[in-house]
Amino acid sequence: MMTGHVQGSGAVAPEVKAVPETVTAALDEFMEAFEAFKDVNDRRLGEIEQKLTADVVTRDKVDRINRAMDDQKRVLDQLALKKARPPLGGRSGYGQSAELSPEAMEHKAGFDAYIRRGEDSGLRELEAKAFSVGVGADGGYLVPPETDTEIGRRVSVVSPMRALSTVRTVSTSVLKKPFSTTGLTTGWVAETAARPQTNTPLLAELAFPTMELYAMPAATQALLEDAAVDMEAWIAGEVDIVFAEQEGDAFVRGDGVNKPKGFLAYTAVADASWAWGSLGYIATGVAGGWKATNPSDTLIEVIYALKAGHRQNGTFMMNRKVQADIRKFKDVDGNYLWRPPASAGQAASLMGFPIAEAEEMPDIAASSTSLAFGDFRSGYLVVDRAGVRILRDPYSAKPYVLFYTTKRVGGGVQNFEAIKLVRFAVS
Template structure:
């Protein structure tokens, strides 16, 4: 437990808000399984608090027991397991079955049938005729065919469920290779004037152009010919299942730390400056005051400083981003009244919260270490933009890995910071 300046905390108590306000949409899971999972999680957290309180008491008495620390680690791992179970239930609920839609246009039905024939047997005549009829601009020189719109939408839904940064960021679908967005870095200057006073000309607003090129992301799942010939197998759903995890893993890293070379530029790859020296095109940070950790006396103070480094307009829909190890560290923090700052999700599909703000868990975020930017806080829908080039393409290859059939699947994705004032970082350093 820490002992903070109660006057400061009374003046700067963080805004408490619903964890579901800025995280992923709430997903309700019917049946007993969801209720049992939530109850198990809450029960484990109560046990965690009891053991951690005992550990803190032992530390204050300078008689720390290794068994208590070991027990706390086991419960911490159990909490992670319960969180994974809740995430799996929420992800399962977000995945509608392909082909279950009651209505499908004639064109979509023809495309789906032609694509099914191509995937199963390699017959591309139907797809060629459809793309020629539609004068498709998406046919690349490297070959391949557009997947049906339902499959593309399903891949997008799965990525939103599996890719944590995509789930909380703004997403725009484009038809060109680069999305360009003008942004006003400073507004028009105005001022007060008396009735007869002179009115000098004011400065004009300053505009900047942000460019987000879409880079190629690929996966190459393999299937046996026997699997493809099985009429009971939904090949569109199988393909979506095979590529979503591969795409989500690559995206998750790129959106956080990608260098922008043949991949999206992650928000940690931009220039970073102390919040007191913040300027447009740089991401501001708040230092913890201790190298590689939270300050021993007042560990929660840097989190409060981070929250209030963000302007009120962004703070309303803000949330934290950190990895699993960092979340395990902040679970132990309390306020001056002995209340835990971290709280478990109240229902399946909701996020855990820190000081009332939802937490998005991204394993691409760095661990707590000296000079590491291990926690981000902000309104990511205004901070980071994910750009999807319309169309997912598949090229069937039955020759390179016999007896398997390879499916070279490509999707063009870009990303970058669109509003540098909408999020701040926590740097684990003295300055």
């Protein structure tokens, strides 16, 4: 996508060229851009040391290369995602490469007939045999399990929160998780000694209700009649990106009203005053920005705000703009704290911890919590209700056929000490 050329000042600046067609080519160009970024940023820092300010041209060049790196990373992510999508169903997917049971083959054939022609007799009989609630009168039919699994897998690739969090599949509308507010009573005792009586545990309950997430792709009758088109792959491809975008936003900043509750929607308090039910934060000391000197101290503080058990599984989460700021940080030896991904498909790292890019994270502003660090596997729970349902609607948008596709998803913080935030404020 980009290459470098030498300008009069000796700096390497990006030059736009054709979009790379392979993941390897995209990664190579991303690494070239990072080297150019380091050269120009080193010059900017040298100008600040000598003249207490950086040249406007140099600052603009740093910002321009920074944006170019973001664009290249976006292309790299898209190519990696495309590579991660294997053929699905039909002639080129699990229909050939894997043995399906007679029941699965029957479900697949019935689903195909329903999607293409609206014939639901096969699905009705199958789901009646299975005592399924997913009948037409209840809002559609269940997609084949292979398609359901593939939609979930693709959404995990796109959504960083789903990929990082614990995911539970349930058959009810609410998952309830009890926990002890006072902790479990433990102690040492001799083998034959009497066991002292323990206090009665005080239990509370976290509830994670599932909410309905929907998408409504449309198809022409010509598409439905084309036997060469794999309809299951088409359905999965149409809904996975929009599902991932909606989920990703809800898991980060959802208010919990008809959607999951995002971790940023919980009360945030200074980490020194942290208590269960809220998330602790470390303040940068500057409203809407980093400290002028040693800004990376805030990152060290938030890392060590986590207990060791969570810290070893820690991941930074931020959007691209915040990451662009952090790319400029150096340690006392002049080494950059941000490191590019070691290979295609892997995450960049910061101070040895991986970075998850979530565009739903807010930009830096006064009192914003624009950066999070935590063990999201322990800290956040995603709840999926089993089954993705489809309702065929050939009437509402004639001559197009709509496919009302729904799944039920919930989510919320399950361990409040496993996630810490950085607040861009004085305190």
